[in-house]
Amino acid sequence: MNINNKEILERANAAVAAGDNEGFLSFCTDDVKWIFVGDQTLEGKDAVRQYMAATYLEPPRFMVENLIAGDEFVTAIGTISMKDADGEMVDYAYCDVWRFRDGKMAELKAFVIKTGPK
Template sequence: MTNREILEKANQAFSKGDYEEFLTYCTEDTTWTYVGERTLTGKDKVREYLSAAYEESTFEIERYIEEGDSLVAMGWIKLKDNEGKILNYSVCDVWRFRDGKMAELKAFVIRD
């Protein structure tokens, strides 16, 4: 599979709320950096964050740009805040792949 196909399969699981399947597409030492917010290292930390932060979400990827072991995915996501209000965000995720798995994420998330 191409890196894009891997991410698309992973995102299908994510959109169903199946974070365990999503994590099968990640390396054990995956590192996720939400620029200006936090860095998560390893599947366990990512698992904890996903179950809390993305309890209810919808998203769409509008464009992919691929070069070498990197894939950029741009789009939007809607998330519930602590008060139950839906907030809209623009996202730009820069993924780095290693051995057919997602090894690193650098996420730029901006509230619309």
């Protein structure tokens, strides 16, 4: 099956929204890197897996406003809501720039800004 990078990202995000973190990770390279600008960098699938287990206490809610694809990059702009450690829903605006390699997500550069209360 030949699907484009934009569709791969849409399927990966659908897995996260369904609470299927392993399904999401199946779309990533083993050496995937997540860079949260101004915060932290995760390197490798295990680091991302641990982050998702600790952060996505329940599946986050995404609202993708724009998906822009070109060459090996897909940029997603939208909002995300997820529960914090206290169980409170917190809203964020985000811009994710994904780099793909061989049909898998290899690197994320995420710009995330809290917009909701707390």
